[in-house]
Amino acid sequence: MSATATQPEAMPDRQETAEVQPFIPTPERLSQLLEMDIGEVRRMYQSATERGQLVDQIMAEQETLSEYHSNIYRDEMEELIRVGSEQLAKNPDVSLFELEETLHEVQQSLAAKRDFLTETSPEGLSQGEAKEQVLERVEQSEEQAGTEKEKGLWHKAWRAITWLPREHPVIFSILLIAAAAWGLSELFEYLGGAQVELAGEADALVRETSGAAEAVTPVTGLTEPGSAITAPGTGPVSPSGVTGYGDTMLPSTHPSLPSDIPGTR
Amino acid sequence: MMNELHLTPAEQKLFLSLPEKLREGWKVREETQKFEDTKKHLRMRVSFLKIRDPKLHVFQEEIKKAKNEKKIAKLVSEFDLKDVHQADLAELFFALGPKPLFRIIEAILRQAKTDEEVESVAALSLVRNALLRSFIRNYV
Numbered sequence: 001m002s003a004t005a006t007q008p009e010a011m012p013d014r015q016e017t018a019e020v021q022p023f024i025p026t027p028e029r030l031s032q033l034l035e036m037d038i039g040e041v042r043r044m045y046q047s048a049t050e051r052g053q054l055v056d057q058i059m060a061e062q063e064t065l066s067e068y069h070s071n072i073y074r075d076e077m078e079e080l081i082r083v084g085s086e087q088l089a090k091n092p093d094v095s096l097f098e099l100e101e102t103l104h105e106v107q108q109s110l111a112a113k114r115d116f117l118t119e120t121s122p123e124g125l126s127q128g129e130a131k132e133q134v135l136e137r138v139e140q141s142e143e144q145a146g147t148e149k150e151k152g153l154w155h156k157a158w159r160a161i162t163w164l165p166r167e168h169p170v171i172f173s174i175l176l177i178a179a180a181a182w183g184l185s186e187l188f189e190y191l192g193g194a195q196v197e198l199a200g201e202a203d204a205l206v207r208e209t210s211g212a213a214e215a216v217t218p219v220t221g222l223t224e225p226g227s228a229i230t231a232p233g234t235g236p237v238s239p240s241g242v243t244g245y246g247d248t249m250l251p252s253t254h255p256s257l258p259s260d261i262p263g264t265r
Numbered sequence: 266m267m268n269e270l271h272l273t274p275a276e277q278k279l280f281l282s283l284p285e286k287l288r289e290g291w292k293v294r295e296e297t298q299k300f301e302d303t304k305k306h307l308r309m310r311v312s313f314l315k316i317r318d319p320k321l322h323v324f325q326e327e328i329k330k331a332k333n334e335k336k337i338a339k340l341v342s343e344f345d346l347k348d349v350h351q352a353d354l355a356e357l358f359f360a361l362g363p364k365p366l367f368r369i370i371e372a373i374l375r376q377a378k379t380d381e382e383v384e385s386v387a388a389l390s391l392v393r394n395a396l397l398r399s400f401i402r403n404y405v
Contacts, residue, residue: 115399121355160388
C-alpha cells in the first residue's frame, strides 16, 4: 500500500486538500486504502477474529496515513470497525451513506473524548493501546498541557471535585450517567426520583446499554421525546435557560433516547 | 490558574452578588463558548464510557445487590468521590457533557456561602471550558 496507489476518497491528495481529515473506515474505503478485494474486506470486516488484521494493516502505515488523516490510532480504528461491523451485521443492506453517518458520529465522539482526556487527564489513556502510542500521546498531551503549572491546575481541579460533599448535584449527575452505562435501572430510577432532573428519555439509555456500555451498537431508528424524570432530593426543577437536546434522528435499538441529562436541585 | 472562574455573563452577575469576602482572590474570565448538545452525541458518549476505578466498581456491585430502594438510597447518600481516579472522573464528565454543568454552576453560585463552594465553581467551570472546547472542535 502506498499513498500514490490509493483512491482519492481514501487518501486525498495533500496538494488538493490541505486539511488533514479523519479516516472513516467503511469496507469500501478500506478496500481502496489497502488495495484489497471489496468482498474480502467485507468478510474480514464482519469477522470478530479477522477484523484485527485490517487494523494491523492500517497501523502498519500509520506514519504515512497520519499525513493525511487525523485519527490513525489503533483504538480508534478498532472501535470504528467494530461499530461498522455490528451495523452491517444488524442490517446487511445498510446504505453506505447511513454507515458513514454512524461512523462519523462515532469518530467525532472518540476525537472529542481523546482531546478532553488528553487535556485533563493524560494518565487515563486507554490501556488497550500499544505502549508507544500511549507514550506518544502522553508526550503530546504534556506539550498541550504546557507547563507543570498547567498540569497542576488540573490536579487541583479534580481534587476539588473529589472533595465535593455527599449528595451534591455533581455526584448525582455522574452516578446517573454511570447507572445508564452500567444498565442499573434501579439506581437510575432512584436517581430519577428526586433531586436531579432529567428532561427526556434517559431511562431508555439504561435499557439500551444494559450494563454493557462499551458494546452499544448504533443502528438506525427514530427517537421520540419522552417525559421528564427527576432524581433524588428536592424534586423536579424547572429548566433554567438551558435548551434541551434536539429531536434528532438517532441510531437506536429503542424507540427513545435521552433528551436531557441531570441538572441540579 | 485555579484562582480563575470561567463564567458566562449571567453567572458573573451571580458571582458579583456574593459577599465581597467570598469574591476575594478570584479572577473572572468570560465563558463565551456555546455548544448545542444532542441526544445522539450523549448516547454515543455514554456508549463509550469506560470506568475502571475500583471504588466505582464496588459501588456498582453493591447497587446490584441492593434489595430495595431504601438500600439504594443509603448507598447513594453515603457515596462520595474521594479517591475516585481522576481519569474516571474525566470519563464521567465527558459522557455527561457540558450542559448540566451550566445548571449546576448556576445553582452553586446562587447559594454559595463558603470559599470551598467557590472553589468547586472554579473546578467545574474549568471542566466545562475544556468540554466545550473539545466538543466545538470535534462535533461538526
